[in-house]
Amino acid sequence: MRARLLGVAGWAALAVVVLLLLAVAAPDLLAPGDPDATDVTASLHPPGWGHPLGTDELGRDVWTRVVHGARSSLGVGLVATTIGVAIALVLGLAAGLGPRWLSTVVARIVEILYAFPTLVLALLLVAVRGPGLAASVLAVGIATAPGYARILRARVRGVAVSGYVTAARLEGAGWWRRLTRHVLPNTLWPLVVVVTLGIGQAVVWVAGLGFLGLGALPPAAEWGAMLNAGRVYLTTAWWLSVGPGLAITVTAAALTVLGRALGRVSPS
Amino acid sequence: MTTTPGPSRRALLRVAALAGRALLVVWVTATVVFLALRAAGGDPVEAVLGGPGSQAGPEAVAAARAQYGLDLPVWQQYLLQLWRVLTLDLGDSYARRTPVLDLVLSALGPTAALAVSALVLGWLLALGAAWLVSWARAVSGRLAPVGRAVVAVVRGWEVLASVLPHFWLGAVLVALFAVGLRWFPATSTPGSLAGLVLPTVTLAIPLAGFLGQLLGEGVGDAESRPFATTARARGAGPTRVFSRHTLRHAAIPTVALTGWAFGFLVSGAVVVETLFGRPGLGRLLVDSTLQRDVPVVMGAIVVIALVYVLLTVVTEAVEGLLDPRAATTGEDR
Numbered sequence: 001m002r003a004r005l006l007g008v009a010g011w012a013a014l015a016v017v018v019l020l021l022l023a024v025a026a027p028d029l030l031a032p033g034d035p036d037a038t039d040v041t042a043s044l045h046p047p048g049w050g051h052p053l054g055t056d057e058l059g060r061d062v063w064t065r066v067v068h069g070a071r072s073s074l075g076v077g078l079v080a081t082t083i084g085v086a087i088a089l090v091l092g093l094a095a096g097l098g099p100r101w102l103s104t105v106v107a108r109i110v111e112i113l114y115a116f117p118t119l120v121l122a123l124l125l126v127a128v129r130g131p132g133l134a135a136s137v138l139a140v141g142i143a144t145a146p147g148y149a150r151i152l153r154a155r156v157r158g159v160a161v162s163g164y165v166t167a168a169r170l171e172g173a174g175w176w177r178r179l180t181r182h183v184l185p186n187t188l189w190p191l192v193v194v195v196t197l198g199i200g201q202a203v204v205w206v207a208g209l210g211f212l213g214l215g216a217l218p219p220a221a222e223w224g225a226m227l228n229a230g231r232v233y234l235t236t237a238w239w240l241s242v243g244p245g246l247a248i249t250v251t252a253a254a255l256t257v258l259g260r261a262l263g264r265v266s267p268s
Numbered sequence: 269m270t271t272t273p274g275p276s277r278r279a280l281l282r283v284a285a286l287a288g289r290a291l292l293v294v295w296v297t298a299t300v301v302f303l304a305l306r307a308a309g310g311d312p313v314e315a316v317l318g319g320p321g322s323q324a325g326p327e328a329v330a331a332a333r334a335q336y337g338l339d340l341p342v343w344q345q346y347l348l349q350l351w352r353v354l355t356l357d358l359g360d361s362y363a364r365r366t367p368v369l370d371l372v373l374s375a376l377g378p379t380a381a382l383a384v385s386a387l388v389l390g391w392l393l394a395l396g397a398a399w400l401v402s403w404a405r406a407v408s409g410r411l412a413p414v415g416r417a418v419v420a421v422v423r424g425w426e427v428l429a430s431v432l433p434h435f436w437l438g439a440v441l442v443a444l445f446a447v448g449l450r451w452f453p454a455t456s457t458p459g460s461l462a463g464l465v466l467p468t469v470t471l472a473i474p475l476a477g478f479l480g481q482l483l484g485e486g487v488g489d490a491e492s493r494p495f496a497t498t499a500r501a502r503g504a505g506p507t508r509v510f511s512r513h514t515l516r517h518a519a520i521p522t523v524a525l526t527g528w529a530f531g532f533l534v535s536g537a538v539v540v541e542t543l544f545g546r547p548g549l550g551r552l553l554v555d556s557t558l559q560r561d562v563p564v565v566m567g568a569i570v571v572i573a574l575v576y577v578l579l580t581v582v583t584e585a586v587e588g589l590l591d592p593r594a595a596t597t598g599e600d601r
Contacts, residue, residue, distance in 0.1 A: 009424075112296045115527040115576060119535035120553060120569060124304050127557040127565040204433045208539055211435045212554050227435055231543070235454045238443035245436030252431045260427075 010261030016254035023070035031067035035221045036060065044237045053246075054239035056229070062243040069221040069244070074251070076137045076222075077203035081195055083141025084202070088148030095149070096156025097179065107153060113146035119208060126214050133222070136215035140205040144198065151194055152187065159186045193263040200255030207248050223248050286584065290577040297573035298353040301566045302346055305336075313338055316562050317362055324362070335359055358567035363559045368567035371552060376571070378458040379548035382540070383533045385464060386471035390529075393476035397422050398483040398518070399510055402491070406506035426484070429477030434539040438470040442543075456546040467544045471536045475529060479522055486518025493517070520591045526583045530576055 006014070023030055039059035047054040053062035095106035113121070118140075125139035159165060165182050173181070203223075209215040210224015211231065218229040223244040230240030305316070316332045317324040324332075333339055336359075337348040352358070358368035401422050407415035445466060446454035456463035490496055491514055499509050538550035549568060556564035 108292060109296055112293050113300070115531050116297075117531040117534035117538075117572065119538050120531075120572060121300075123538070123553050123557045124301070124565055124569055125307065127560055127562050128304050128307060130560060131558065200431070204431075208433065208435060211539065212542055212557075214554075214557060230439075234439060234442055234543070235447055238439060238447055241439035242436070242443060245433065245439055248433055249431065249436050252433065253428060256431050257427065 006261045006265060009257050013254040013257035013261065016250060017258055020070055020074060020251060020254070023067050024074055027068045027070065031061075031064040033061055033064040035065045035068035036219070037064075044233070046237075047239050047243075053243035054237070056226075056237075056240055057233065062226075062239060065221045065226060066223070066244055066247045069223050069226065070247070072216070072220070073203055073207065073223040073248070074199070076133065076206045076216075077199045077251075080137045080140040080144065080202040080206055081198045083138065084144040084198065085148050085191070085195060087142065087145035088152050091145070091149040092152025092156050093179070093183075095153040096160050097175065097183065103153075103157070106149075110146050110149045110153065114150050116146070118143045118147075118205060122205065122209060123214070126209065131214040131217075133210075133216040133220075136206055136209040136224075140202055140209065144202060144205065148194060148198065151190065155187050155190050156183060159183050162186075190263075193259050196255055196259035196262060200252035200259075203255075204248055204252050207244075282584075286581055289580065293573055293577050293580075294353060294570075295350065297570055298350045299346075301353075301569060302349045305562070305566075328362075332362075353570050356570075358570060359563045361556070361561055361564045363556070363561040363564075368563050369571075371564060372549065372568050372571045375547065375549045375552040375568075376575075378546065379534075379537050379541070379550060381458065382464065382467055382471065382537055382546070382548065383530075385468045386475060386533060386536075387529065389468055389472035390475035390479055393472065394479035394483050394522075395515075397426060397476070397480040398487050398515065399507070401484055402487055402510040402514065403506045405491070406509075422480075423484070426477045426480040429473050430481065432474050432477070434470055434474065434536045435543060437473060438466070438540055438543040441466050441470055454544070456544040458547060463544075463546075467540045467546060470540050470543075471533060474536070475532060478532070479525075479529070482522045482525060483515075483518050486521055487514045490514035490517035516590060520587060523583060523586050523590060527576060527580055530579050534572060 019030075027035075037060060039055070041059065042051075042055050043057050043059040045051050045055040045059075051061050051063065053066060055061055056065075091106055091110060095103045095110070098106075121143035122136070122139035125142060126135050129135040129138070160183060165178055168178050168182055206215055207224035207227060210222060211227040213228050215228075216222040216225040218225050226244040227241055227248075230237070230244070233240050313329055313332050313336070316336060317328060337345045340348065356369060358372070360366065361368055361371055364371065401419050404415040404418035404422075442454045445451045452465045453460070453463050454466070456467050487510070491509075496509055496513050499513050504512070534550070537548060538553055540546070541548045541550040542554050549572070553565060553568050555561075556568070
């Protein structure tokens, strides 16, 4: 039953995610070479036999670097999402369970920050803290928090006014008990969906900062850093940009499709 | 409802509500900027002047201290910050030694041209997709499987388009149309129409994916409403039902999302302007971030917030035109 609900696209997305996890856990299975092995005699080869995604200016195999870069790229996506969701949980719960005025104030502020360009918010934080992978991950986490807070507040609000929470309050359950026994469990499933969607987006944002030269820096085998290194070769060696970008796009697409499929299977 | 306020009072209330929201946006922006500067840790004057190890001379340090009121108590610094944002006193660029407002305003034009053309193309693509789906849904009989296939293809395209990162889509377009086919240049200078094509398409496709999904949802919802059934019963074809009835219904929530679309376009412009070497607000932001020219980054953010406020006002007006219910009564829709 559940299996059919996931749909063909959902299953395909799940397969891609499993493949990505394999690249994270055991990159050598998919690409046995050394991602940093240079070979100046084979520099800037277009995609072809032996080098499915081509080689870069130092003759390093792009496919190997993309596979080995999955660990750090997905890792930063996960960390950024965790930061964003953690901030959003505090805001969303405060807005959803707190007094009405607090809820209104938080909702308005979150609404404004949500409309604010994510990348620009992230740039502000990187500007004051200085470029680097850690700063860009933190920046993406903070900049994506309003989006999560928006969804969580609506969900918490819905659960908070539901019959079972009212019943618990009338029975004399304190707010902590209502929060942990009733509100959180019923907010968690949508959270799973949101996080699945969010990791894909966070990977894109962190890679975007890397592309701009504000995140991980070359020669790291990280997707954003690879994009940044490929930028100067865009018109002469397009595969340096297209290869790592494809990995990011496929990751984001798979996580989005999977997240939506999970949303449809949702028990509520 | 017992009493209905007169039209003039209602208009006044709407203006007051809008002004309140605009002030709120400015306040939130000023606060975010204020907090960000403190989040740098250490002496804020260092953050303003290019981070730790800054080469700023004692005069620059003294000037920055005075300008940001860094000798004052924190709450006075905060009030000063609010005042400076309200009076558009954005200070001077640390790296370029020119007023931030001049820098930002001169960068605004090329970005506006790019964003508006992308918004138009994005809407056109989304409308085309929504029309195609409404037409394919109306197909019956032996052609019904074809209709279903068309719907599935359009839906798939919209999901895929909405997740395409700008940096990748732009790179693919350059590889195909600038390097391969040589139809358009790979770099974009303002004033050159051919140079605007690839950046516009790069920005418009993901936007069209998002708008199209929303429009599609709205049209699907509207098609099952009585007014659509009535129109069909009167003999209106799918295109007429779409253009006269369901689209208007579906467009309301999509137009309401313009504020979000604006943010999406500005984020995209940061990437696209860097990729295509096009001057503009995004490039200015990236260059200033790389140089840690914090006054420019903060100033650009304030101006972006003000543009957002302006856009909200326009959106409200368009929504009122599309949805007469929004303008006449405050009843729930």
